Amino acid sequence: MISLAGRDILHGWGKFVFTGIGLGLLIGVTLVMAGVYRGMVDDGKALLDNSGADLWVVQRDTLGPYAESSSVHDDLYRSLLGQRGVARAANITYLTMQVRKGSEDVRAMVVGIAAGRPGAVPGWPPYLVAGRQITRGHYEAVADVASGLRLGERVGIRRNQYTVVGLTRRMVSSAGDPMVFIPLKDAQEAQFLKDNDAILQGRRRTAANPALNRPGVPGLLDAVLASQSTNPYVNAVLLTLAPGHAPDEVAESIRRWQRLTVYTRAQMEGILVGKLIATSARQIGMFLVILAVVSAAIVAFIIYTLTMDKIREIAVLKLIGTRNRTIAAMILQQAVALGLIGFVVGKIAATWSAPFFPKYVLLVPADTVAGFAAVMAICVLASLVSIRLALRVDPAEAIGG
Amino acid sequence: MDRPTRAGKGILIEGLTKRYGKGDTAVDALKGVDMRVAPGEVVGLIGPSGSGKSTLLKCLGAVIDPTAGRMTLGEECIFDNGWKVRDLRALRRDRIGFVFQAPYLIPFLDVTDNVALLPMLAGVPNAAARARAQELLGALDISHRAAAMPAQLSGGEQQRVAIARGLVNRPPVILADEPTAPLDSVRAMAVVRILNDMAAQFQTAIIVVTHDEKIIPTFKRIYHIRDGVTHEEAGEGRLVRESA
Numbered sequence: 155m156i157s158l159a160g161r162d163i164l165h166g167w168g169k170f171v172f173t174g175i176g177l178g179l180l181i182g183v184t185l186v187m188a189g190v191y192r193g194m195v196d197d198g199k200a201l202l203d204n205s206g207a208d209l210w211v212v213q214r215d216t217l218g219p220y221a222e223s224s225s226v227h228d229d230l231y232r233s234l235l236g237q238r239g240v241a242r243a244a245n246i247t248y249l250t251m252q253v254r255k256g257s258e259d260v261r262a263m264v265v266g267i268a269a270g271r272p273g274a275v276p277g278w279p280p281y282l283v284a285g286r287q288i289t290r291g292h293y294e295a296v297a298d299v300a301s302g303l304r305l306g307e308r309v310g311i312r313r314n315q316y317t318v319v320g321l322t323r324r325m326v327s328s329a330g331d332p333m334v335f336i337p338l339k340d341a342q343e344a345q346f347l348k349d350n351d352a353i354l355q356g357r358r359r360t361a362a363n364p365a366l367n368r369p370g371v372p373g374l375l376d377a378v379l380a381s382q383s384t385n386p387y388v389n390a391v392l393l394t395l396a397p398g399h400a401p402d403e404v405a406e407s408i409r410r411w412q413r414l415t416v417y418t419r420a421q422m423e424g425i426l427v428g429k430l431i432a433t434s435a436r437q438i439g440m441f442l443v444i445l446a447v448v449s450a451a452i453v454a455f456i457i458y459t460l461t462m463d464k465i466r467e468i469a470v471l472k473l474i475g476t477r478n479r480t481i482a483a484m485i486l487q488q489a490v491a492l493g494l495i496g497f498v499v500g501k502i503a504a505t506w507s508a509p510f511f512p513k514y515v516l517l518v519p520a521d522t523v524a525g526f527a528a529v530m531a532i533c534v535l536a537s538l539v540s541i542r543l544a545l546r547v548d549p550a551e552a553i554g555g
Numbered sequence: 556m557d558r559p560t561r562a563g564k565g566i567l568i569e570g571l572t573k574r575y576g577k578g579d580t581a582v583d584a585l586k587g588v589d590m591r592v593a594p595g596e597v598v599g600l601i602g603p604s605g606s607g608k609s610t611l612l613k614c615l616g617a618v619i620d621p622t623a624g625r626m627t628l629g630e631e632c633i634f635d636n637g638w639k640v641r642d643l644r645a646l647r648r649d650r651i652g653f654v655f656q657a658p659y660l661i662p663f664l665d666v667t668d669n670v671a672l673l674p675m676l677a678g679v680p681n682a683a684a685r686a687r688a689q690e691l692l693g694a695l696d697i698s699h700r701a702a703a704m705p706a707q708l709s710g711g712e713q714q715r716v717a718i719a720r721g722l723v724n725r726p727p728v729i730l731a732d733e734p735t736a737p738l739d740s741v742r743a744m745a746v747v748r749i750l751n752d753m754a755a756q757f758q759t760a761i762i763v764v765t766h767d768e769k770i771i772p773t774f775k776r777i778y779h780i781r782d783g784v785t786h787e788e789a790g791e792g793r794l795v796r797e798s799a
Contacts, residue, residue, distance in 0.1 A: 155675050156668060158661075165663030165704070470659045473618065474720070475648020476676055549647075550618045552659060553609060553732055 158480070159487035162464075173456050174492055177449065178499020181529060184445040185504035186511070188521045191438045193514035198328040198426035202419060205246075206276040207392035208401050210417045211408060218415075219248050219389035220328055220422075221430045226414065228342070228388045231268075237408055239399030244268040245388040246277040247341040250331055253301075254310030260301050262334045263327040264311055266341020266388070276392035279335055285320035291337055296320035298332035309334065312344045328430050330513040338388070346385040356382065446532065453496075454536035457489045461540040465547055473549035482541045486534065493533035497526055564630055565593045565760035566615070566728045571624030573610050573783075584610040585621070586783040592760035594727065597751050599771060599790065600764045602780035608764050609732075611780065615762065616651055616730050617643040629727040648677055652721030652729035652759070654750075656736045658713035660705035660720075666692065667701045670719045677724060691719045694756070695749060711742035715749060722753055729754075731763045740769050747773050 163170050201220065210219065211226065211234060218224020231243040247266035252259040265277070272278040272287060279287070279296055285305045288294045295316035297303040300323075307318045316336055325333040336344075348356070357379055361367050367375045395404055405416040417425065427435075461468070468481055501522065508515040573585040584607045592598050602608050613619040615626070617638070626634040628650060633640050640646045647653075660669045670688035675681060692698040695715045705713060714734060721729050731750065735743035747763075747770045754761045765771065775792035778785045 156664075156672070156681065158663075161668070162663040466659060467661050470655070470661070472644075473616070473647060473653060474673055474676075475644045475646075477644065480676070548618075550613050552653070552655060553612055553616065553618065 155480075157487070158484040159491065162484070163488060163491055170492065171495060174495030175499050177452060177456075177492065177496035179503055180445065180449050180452065181496050181500025181525070182503030182507070184442060184449065185500055185517060185521065185525055186508065186515055187438050187441050187445065188525065189504065189508055189515035189517045190511070190513060191435055192516035192518055192521065194328070194330070194431045194434060195427055196516045197326050197330050197514055198431060199423065200324050200326065201328055202422055202426070204280060204325050205392055206273075206278070206280060206394065208395045208419060209393040209405055209408070210422055211391040211393060211412075212389070212415050212417070214413055214415050216415060217425050217429065219246070221425050224389050225387045226389075226391060228386050230414075231391045233412065234391055234393060234408065237404065237411075239395050239404040239407070240393050241396040242274070242276060242394040244270065244275045244277050244392050245338055246392050247338065247345060247389045248327075249341065249345050250327060250329070251311070253334060255301070255303055255307070260303070261331050262297075262301055263331045264341060264344060265333050265335045266338040266344075267335050268338045276394050279320070279322040279325055279333075281322065282320045283323045285318070287320055288335065288337060289319075292340055293317065294319045294337070296322055296335040298325040298334070299323050300326060301332035301334060303334075311336065311340075312347045313349075314340065314344070316340075326514065328426050342385045342388065353383070446528065449529070450532040450536050453489060453492060453533050454539055456492060457485065457537050457540045458543070460488060461485055461544055466552065468544050468547045469549055469551040472547060473552040478545050481544050485541050485544055486537050489533040489537035489540075490530060493529045497529045564627065565591070565596065566762075567591050567627040568615070569625040571611070571614060571626065572622045573607075573614055573619070574622045584783050585614065587624070588780070588783070588785045590762075590778055590785060592728070592762055594758040594760055595754050596776070597754050597761040597763060597774060599774035599777040600762055600780060601766070601771065601777055606780045607783040608780055610783075612730055612732055612762075612764055615728075616653065617646050648673060649724055650726050650728070652724070652726040654714075654717050654721045654729060654731040654734045656733035658705070658717035660713055660716055662705050664705075665701070666697070666703050666705070666708070666716050669705065669716055670723050673720060673724050688719065688723060691723055692716070694753075695719050710737055711745060714738065714742070714746050718746070718749055718753065722757060722759065725757060725759075727760060729759055729761045731761060733765055733767070734763060735765065735767045735770055743767060743769050744773075
């Protein structure tokens, strides 16, 4: 038996292919939307992976340092190093801000990393794609290539200029902002650094306070001003564990004795995926549902139109003895073929366009398979209306009268 | 054409009635139609609009259910106050040929496959079905357009392909609904000649429903239908041969 669907498609291939391309672009958008969500999740995981930490110690009862602000003393790491099972501890700061690149601004997450080297101190970028790691205590930076910064370029953070000495890749915040690593002391200063006028006004206010500027207590005012101009806080302390120690046990020990909040890798991943990007995920989910409904409506309309165009032929086919299942198969095969063309076009479009999106778009094979299954299911469902229409065609219509 | 033909007894219709609706609104479209068409015979069915021609054709074609009466196709009674055949679709496919006012060829199949589709639907292997179609197209002198698409054919060529499709499963009866309506007189007469030739060659009983004054004189027997009742009369049987 010849394929009626195949012959019909070959006969009107232009209409069919162009319709498939239109549908494909819609499917491509759907795949990209799924890729955007996957990219957000992957960005979050990359953030955790790249930190190199097993535990995150943050301010008590906060979801810091990524989902909420957190502030802990920068000498806390010393006592944490004394905890059983802790191999390494390092202070870290995170600050999402606009950094100046020449005459333009770039949104970036500025990461302050403690002195040391990759592997020895958590928080450092684990690998570079160009240049070298930070070796000086001040005014050097390692930037993610997504920032657009190049080696040797100067980047302005607050009032200071930093020289980019190294470039890294896939070092981004959970929001997809590229990271710029700078020395911890510089980052601490950048977090709380005020402009000269604000500093001057602050000193004047402090000096005018009789409680802090007592004539009989020499040096008090200087001590107070000195404490106001330094920042002894960091956002978190990253810990790596000695071999053989379970993260949950060490975390529980720190929680009990240090009165801090500690997150394991799994808990931090839960915060990032479950809280930080949950709203975005729901938003994307809504878009996916809408796109699926629109795709289904388009396929249903196209197949319905194709079937309506063939009503007389279907009546003739029924009159000359064609089985219902042959006619239903013809319509179903056309819907599936349309879905196949659309899916191939959509996959190509999504793969081609993904690198051009400002945020990371991760197209995973599982989503491709799920998308293919969804497209096929939509096509089959969308063809049911047309099949019902075709099966209700009266063969007597071919005779007329 | 060495395939065995189904000669049988043509088609015999006795007291066929068809009622639409019920109660006060019931309409009797057919009021006891009697017809007989012998194998190899071509008869005309003529009547004004609303006389019951299409209803009769649909009943004969097993497209609608007659209300009462009896129909015998070949040597088998297919309707006796109810269908005696379970699969009407197969009955239409295998034992009744249709030729329509417009050819209604499947536009996405070439000429050969348009004709070969019926035997394929009946389960004949593709190659054998196509061979049978080619054979018939040759008999209808249109084998040179076997690979053409319907849109590439003239009206007369399309109608010849439609006739080939009606004949391809060797049905004992062919129902032709205004087969010459869209054609000029030359092509109309050519179609009538083909129908007569095919009827003779395959011993097929052919009923031609027509309004076409040009072809009415070609029938040897004519059934007039009016208000759901038929009466038979002898026709002129003036079929002018091309060579004449």
